[in-house]
Amino acid sequence: MAKVPVQFTLNGAEKAEFIDSGTTLLHALRDKIGDTSPKGGCHQGTCGACSVIIDGELRLSCLTLAETCNGATITTTSGLSEGGVLHPLQRAFLDAFATQCGFCTPGMIMAAKVLLDHTPNPSREDVVEALSGNICRCTGYEPIIQAVLTAARSNSQHAA
Amino acid sequence: MALALQTFSTVKDANAALKAAGTRYLGGGTLVVRAANEGDVSVSSLIRSTEPVLSAITVSGSEVHIGASVTMAAIARHPDLAALSGAARAVGGPAIRNMATVGGNLFAPAPYGDFTVALLALDASVSTDGGDLPIETFLAKRESHHAIVTAVGFSLPVDGGFRFLKVSRVKPKGVSVLSIAAVLEQAPDGTVSSARIALGCMADRSMRAKAAEKALLGRKLTSDGIAPALAAASDGTSPVTDPIASAWYRNEVLSVHLGRLLLG
Numbered sequence: 001m002a003k004v005p006v007q008f009t010l011n012g013a014e015k016a017e018f019i020d021s022g023t024t025l026l027h028a029l030r031d032k033i034g035d036t037s038p039k040g041g042c043h044q045g046t047c048g049a050c051s052v053i054i055d056g057e058l059r060l061s062c063l064t065l066a067e068t069c070n071g072a073t074i075t076t077t078s079g080l081s082e083g084g085v086l087h088p089l090q091r092a093f094l095d096a097f098a099t100q101c102g103f104c105t106p107g108m109i110m111a112a113k114v115l116l117d118h119t120p121n122p123s124r125e126d127v128v129e130a131l132s133g134n135i136c137r138c139t140g141y142e143p144i145i146q147a148v149l150t151a152a153r154s155n156s157q158h159a160a
Numbered sequence: 161m162a163l164a165l166q167t168f169s170t171v172k173d174a175n176a177a178l179k180a181a182g183t184r185y186l187g188g189g190t191l192v193v194r195a196a197n198e199g200d201v202s203v204s205s206l207i208r209s210t211e212p213v214l215s216a217i218t219v220s221g222s223e224v225h226i227g228a229s230v231t232m233a234a235i236a237r238h239p240d241l242a243a244l245s246g247a248a249r250a251v252g253g254p255a256i257r258n259m260a261t262v263g264g265n266l267f268a269p270a271p272y273g274d275f276t277v278a279l280l281a282l283d284a285s286v287s288t289d290g291g292d293l294p295i296e297t298f299l300a301k302r303e304s305h306h307a308i309v310t311a312v313g314f315s316l317p318v319d320g321g322f323r324f325l326k327v328s329r330v331k332p333k334g335v336s337v338l339s340i341a342a343v344l345e346q347a348p349d350g351t352v353s354s355a356r357i358a359l360g361c362m363a364d365r366s367m368r369a370k371a372a373e374k375a376l377l378g379r380k381l382t383s384d385g386i387a388p389a390l391a392a393a394s395d396g397t398s399p400v401t402d403p404i405a406s407a408w409y410r411n412e413v414l415s416v417h418l419g420r421l422l423l424g
């Protein structure tokens with residue numbers, strides 16, 4: 001099958017690739033571009049491990065065709081740290097033991113980042129709602145919720 | 161089998177492309193791409209249109225038009241559609257809502273299609289390039305419609321006239337045990353003068369609870385007043401059995417939840 005061009009901005013860098021038409025964004029990111037931070041858990045939209053941020057909105061990369069992202073700005077968890085310094089969400093997940101096997105973590109962090117971008121001081125209920133499409137099979141949700149609340153507090157202290 | 165995507169700037173050209181065998185329209189992809197990931201090889205080519213009208217929401221007075229590509233998230237945050245935000249928020253988690261379209265929801269089989277339940281109670285019309293159809297007619301024959309749905313249109317009920325409830329086991333985003341939407345009008349004495357009640361998961365697609373609607377007319381929204389409607393709630397239902405609930409269970413609990421919606 002003829003390859004089709006896709007071009008988008010990934011974590012601030014321009015990316016252009018030729019892919020098979022119908023390739024999912026998850027596949028393009030992991031297997032063509034080499035960004036393995038989005039994880040393929042279910043490929044059915046149910047686990048949230050493949051979550052990425054496309055033009056400011058949380059999306060599931062397993063159900064998004066890469067060609068529909070032409071011209072888009074995409075953020076993945078691998079783009080969050082700056083100069084070797086972890087993003088406050090990454091730091092909080094580590095400090096709060098919110099990551100055990102780590103498979104769900106990049107998706108959780110993407111969902112949490114979109115929340116904090118729009119709601120810098122979320123309630124616990126806001127966090128639960130924001131993470132409701134993400135499944136964790138080992139840590140348990142409480143440390144994850146606490147990590148997001150901690151990151152929000154450290155962000156607001158930082159901003160003050 | 162590999163999947164190809166074809167994008168057209170007009171609905172007309174996309175409709176022409178959809179005539180080819182093995183093609184399917186792509187909305188947000190939450191069902192159709194999932195099916196491909198699961199190994200559905202019946203579709204070899206996905207077609208989409210980027211015509212701007214598909215993504216538009218227009219509200220003029222009480223008349224609402226929602227383009228078929230509008231997502232649940234866009235409806236949930238629209239200031240003039242606050243009455244419908246509960247129904248839009250009932251669909252999936254945040255990422256699904258950013259992708260799931262109104263057009264796709266019309267085709268979603270039970271236990272999905274929660275927003276369509278709301279549209280059915282609102283007696284929406286479903287538009288294609290070939291004209292408009294009442295939603296009930298559209299749903300009855302949805303497998304035989306091959307034209308792209310471009311929009312849905314309806315009148316917003318007066319404040320408080322629209323009610324919606326979704327019952328799920330997992331909060332806040334579980335799949336439906338059932339969902340119910342109702343548009344009720346009451347006479348000055350409080351009796352019901354008109355009722356449209358739509359049910360989700362009580363058949364393979366959204367359906368009207370016509371016997372319950374009839375039994376509500378002229379009645380007050382009190383426990384006694386709604387009793388005949390609750391007794392008739394499961395008339396004509398044939399619910400799905402799936403991992404969420406059995407058909408028997410759905411029928412057993414329908415009247416309890418309809419009662420809560422009507423008295424709430």
Ligand SMILES: Cc1cc2nc3c(=O)[nH]c(=O)nc-3n(C[C@H](O)[C@H](O)[C@H](O)COP(=O)(O)OP(=O)(O)OC[C@H]3O[C@@H](n4cnc5c(N)ncnc54)[C@H](O)[C@@H]3O)c2cc1C
Pocket residue numbers: 044045046184185186187188189190191192193194228229250251252253256259260261262263264265266267268271272273274275307308309310333334335336
């Ligand atoms: C994890 C998960 C959770 C979900 N939870 C819910 C839920 O709680 N409630 C619920 O209602 N649904 C739920 N869904 C199902 C689904 O996301 C929604 O029903 C959604 O609205 C489908 O829309 P879509 O745009 O993604 O459809 P698509 O997958 O793009 O399309 C679905 C079908 O509709 C056809 N179609 C789409 N748009 C048009 C159009 N404009 N004209 C003609 N045909 C069209 C397609 O060809 C295809 O056959 C869930 C799905 C997943 C994966």
Ligand code: FES
Pocket residue numbers: 039040041042043044045046047048049050051060061062063
């Ligand atoms: S891999 Fe995308 S939701 Fe599970």
Ligand code: FES
Pocket residue numbers: 098099100101102103104105135136137138139
């Ligand atoms: S840390 Fe293992 S799935 Fe969440």
